[in-house]
Amino acid sequence: MRREAQNILLVLLGGAVLKLALSGAYLRYVTPSLQPWLVVSGAAVVLLAGVAIVRDVRAGHAVHQHEHGTRSPWLLLLPVFAIFLVAPPALGSDSVTRDRAAAAPAAPEGAKFPPLPPGEAPLLSMSEFATRVVWDDSGALNDRAVRLQGFVVHPAPRTTQLARMRISCCAADATAVKVDLTGPGAAALPVDTWIEVTARLRPGTATQANDYTPTVDPLTITPIPPPPDTYEH
Known part of the structure; x- marks a missing residue:
């Protein structure tokens, strides 16, 4: 050269x-x-x-x-x-459906979770919500509405999920954090549509059999623009 x-x-x-x-x-x-x-x-x-x-x-x-x-x-x-x-986009629904299996969220460092943020429906990251579902035995999420933000995934017929990719360093180590959405509200939305969901947890739905994926009942579903940083860290 x-x-x-x-x-x-x-x-x-x-x-x-x-x-x-x-x-x-x-x-x-x-x-x-x-x-x-x-x-x-x-x-x-x-x-x-x-x-x-x-x-x-x-x-x-x-x-x-x-x-x-x-x-x-x-x-x-x-x-x-x-x-x-042709800059490649951030990881989305294709990455979620290709890698279906997931381990339980890691246990938090502290012995107890802090109280949920104040407000009628506090905004939680998908990672915090999933971690609380698996490890918080205080029942703080039971009958409590929370807001979650992520993109729509249809991993199977008549199945809709809200998902977010979590990375530690780069996209190569990304893992999917997801919840199952009930009802028809998000079922008609195209994949990778970003939404904010106000929902309530169905206790006991996150088990090893379903890769620790909790089920939530949406109260409201609002389309939102993708955030500048689509990943959680």
Whole structure:
């Protein structure tokens, strides 16, 4: 690969990383805590390319290399084109239906759960709700309306779920947090439609036999726009 092409490739790679980090699109793939590292790494690659370009210009000539065995470096352009032209979306219903089995939510660090937030129907994350369902034996969720936000999944005929993907580091370690929705309210909604559900838990529905997926009875279902960060952490 010629030096000019190498430098252009570095600029494109670094620019692609910066585009992801500064536009917020990086949230489709990694946690928010990694944004500073993406900015630093992207800027460093662009800076290295700029230094190399200036050095070659000052030298007055480019160093030419043989073209043998130079196909593989060009493969680095594929992720660049993917980012600029067809950036993959965040994980959604396809990931939920492909990976149906799930382990029980991990036990909380504390011995007891804090009280539920005040209000007639407090907003809980899907992860907190699922953890409370499995581990909170105080009955705090019984007969208590809560609000949950996620996207619609139809894993089987006449079955509708509310789901959210949870990641620890990046999309590669994502796991689905889901609840079964009763009634016809969400059944007609297309998959991946984002909704806020005000619902009540059916106690005793989350068991090992159904992958610890609780069932809720929706009181209201409201379509909402996807949040900037579609994952829970």
